[in-house]
Amino acid sequence: MTAPVALAPSPQRFAIAPALFPWCVLAVLAVLCLLLKAELPWLVNFPKEWTLPLATYINAVTDAVVAVIQPGFRALSALLDAPMRGTRLALAWLPWPAVMLAVVALALKSSGERLAIFALATLAYILLAGYWPQSMNTLALVLLAVPISTVLGFLLGVLGYARPRWRPVLLGALDLMQTVPAFAYLIPLLLLFGFGPVVGLIASAIYATPPMVRNTMLGLDRVPAAISEAGLMSGCTRRQQFWQVEVPTALPQLLVGFNQTTMAALSMVIVAAIIGGFEDIGWEVLSSMRKAEFGQSILSGLVIALLAILIDRLTIGFAKAPETGPTRAMRWMTSRRLAMTLAVALALAVVIRLAAPDATLLPETGLRMQMGAVNQWLLGLVRDYAWFFNGLRNSVLYCLLLPMRVGISGSATPAMWGFVLPPSALAAYVVLVLALAVLVVRRSGWRAAVAVVAAGLVLYTGFLDLPWPIFILAVALLAAQVGGPRLGLFAVAGFGLILVNGLWPQLVQSLYLCTLAVLLCLLVGGALGTWAAHSDRVSRILKPICDALQTMPQFVFLIPALMFFKVGEFTALIAIMLYAIVPPIRYVEHGLRHVRADVVEAVEQMGATPMQTLLQAKLPLALPVVMLGLNQTIMAALSMLAIAALVGTRDLGQAVYVALGKADAGMGLIAGLSIAFLAILADRLIQAAVARSAVASH
């Protein structure tokens, strides 16, 4: 901070930093709001009469536009339907031995014998479990969506690379495409393209394009100057320079983009089953979950998980050579041998089909037919241990979720906690918070103290009863001070939009669910990451788990959460945490492991204990990386919010999901944009904070 402005005669003791001043005003306002809450209820509950029927307007516009352009899109839909049918028929026609041979050969070429064995096991499992046709249908959609996304993403990426002026627009569009929950744009797509798997295909293509765009731009940007200059000095024309110098040099990054695009497409294809309901693996999971057939949902969820891991390793294997060099098996599987093996697989398919044109060749009864007993057993298990699961759920619900939602003031009732807090306890609470704030001022400055007071306030009123003017002003003030006045205005505009659309209660529900999930993820994931940074064994154990968690489509996380904890907010919390816990583990470990060794040595040489080294040297140095992890955690939590709506929440995700059910394009869009707004705001805030600390440390 620059020199503090003296407001009192003795500047040493009463100096107030200019940036602190608005916070003091805000604190006074907050107290006023709390006192006037009873007289002016609109301070807490935004009145219905004040909302604007924006969603209705949007629907009117959409209806009019859709009526005009629908025929064109229906034609496009019919056009896409043909290749989709074709791919599905082709994959259904291929007998499984041929598919297995081809995939194993590809795996051998991509990453060697271990992946080949994994591929064989995965496909055998799918076959035996009885999900072969469904998996092939899912694969058909992925096979169609991926080329569309890859080509589109590459073209857009090249545009962003070659025309830097368009880049901000492009990046903004990408942010929206990745943060607006897919359910929200499924609605207009449904209106335009009509009901059916084509919508799933298009939604997947939209969702899977951004990673390819980003990686294309990244790869082309990162072509070393010396290489592009060498190309120019060799006398390349513009075209030669692009195709023979820049693209080949960027190829590894492009392949990483291809890998991410494929994974996104797979994830989305499975989510799209919610509207599709044609026989694919996502639908199997969804319907078995709805019927509470946990045996089947675990079986089919495992299919998705294994399939996702297989496709991920297969595509990443082509992008990155292993650090130890190619294995013998990879060297043996030359491009020529691969082509021959694929030809053999095709011949095998033809021979089998000639011999048995109509036989499915699939096992008569898959594993899933014999799940009745397992279902009973699982249900029994859940019932027998209900005391444990319910106990866990209730204790978290009453001790964490509720106080966050309605605050201490709301929870301390006979109905909830069984007692009422006397005024003296409340006074003690206020004193405690203020004392803590004073302590923090001394140790870490006023910013931390403001955070303490804010947390104390939220804990007292809960997210639900927090006066909205105070909340909006506080976030806007934070945004303006960290990221500049434009970010502050952005925050006000976004929250204003949510407010006038009457989505404030849902927003608050989302906020408290996400805040809690993110805090718990940081706590648990941070601890695990720290442990992994100090123990190679833990790191080795955690790595494949993190890999698997990150590879899996979000949908899968609902299965165990729903099985043990039934429908409800706690289940959503568990599902969100399962998905969002990977970034803190990864980033904390990475940050701690890559702290500059000379600094750590210097601190250790001074005689710091391991704990002092961690807390006073390593963690502060790793902070920027940890902040990036926090950013990723928030993004993951918000994106899971929409999926978690399936297990019953009352948040923005649910608003999107309900709008999807009612084909209410306006409401879906607004709720979806609200989630995107939260994600983008959080992202910009954290990036600005990291940039500020980077500037400050130089």
Added chain:
Amino acid sequence: MGTDTAARPIKLACRNVWKVYGRRPGYYFDSRGYVIDPDALAERLRAEAHLPAVVDASFEVATGEIFVIMGLSGSGKSTLVRCLSRLVEPSAGEILLDGRNLLAASGKELIELRRHAMGMVFQNFGLLPHLNVLGNVAFPLKIQGKPAKEREARAREMIALVGLEGREASFPHQLSGGQQQRVGIARSLAVGPELWFLDEPFSALDPLIRKQMQDEFLRLQRMLKKTIIFITHDIAEAFRLADRLAIMRAGKIVQIGRPADIVLNPADEYVAQFTDDMPLLRVITAGDIATPANGAALPEQSVAADTSLEALIPQLASGVGAFTVPGAGGSPPALLSASAVLAVLEREQARRTRE
């Protein structure tokens, strides 16, 4: 002095070249009709938030000459060499290649020039990661659309020239830094250019390898006789390789001359400090201080004009009083007396004691 270089035709001439980065550099050079004072303009540019990376650079390079541009990092030497090849577009000035204005060349002509007339070697090698050694060296020929057989034969020839036979199938990441730069050199020579740019080619290498590569470079130049612009920040390297060298500071060329000129007559305090550590006896050659014989009797002992004074010390110690220095290209022989060598030695002594 410098008779042999001056006699050769000028290959490349650089006249009042400027490169300015900033919002509107063009504005400052729209000044037909009056003379620009370089220092005043550079100062004004800096004051008005522009960065003059190259300030009024003028020099000429003769055919077959090694012209070294030396300066610390940020002095503008890399920008200058990029202006010469138009990888960077100069803001003002004239660059003449064989008398033709390079800045007037169209995009197509420029591509033709780069395909046939220029070669360039980069500090960080700039090898294409997806091509092996053979593919990298053959790349400029492939770009020209030469048939595969022809370009492969030529590439193999170049690879043999830089001593990398047997590594044709290796990829850049499998090679050491020195080997990678050999590939970069082979590639830049593949099209047989007359003009050869080397932008700090050995700066990324270990000192031992660097020395080896400098020897290799001199060997190649004795064979190929290219016209060379060599950029370096290493003063020892500059003095070792240069026929003539230019010293740059803050975008401006502060002195141009042969190594001996620069150590004997530094243009200013900066150059003097810069060259302080260069041992005079090693930099100055017999030709530099030999005086015309003017018909006087020539001594029996004869030394080549490019012999360093250091190498003459043993002979001086054994009592030789004077040497004949044969003139190059038919010019009359010159005389080098022991006292002239001793005068340089004394001067070196004075430099040492001053410190």
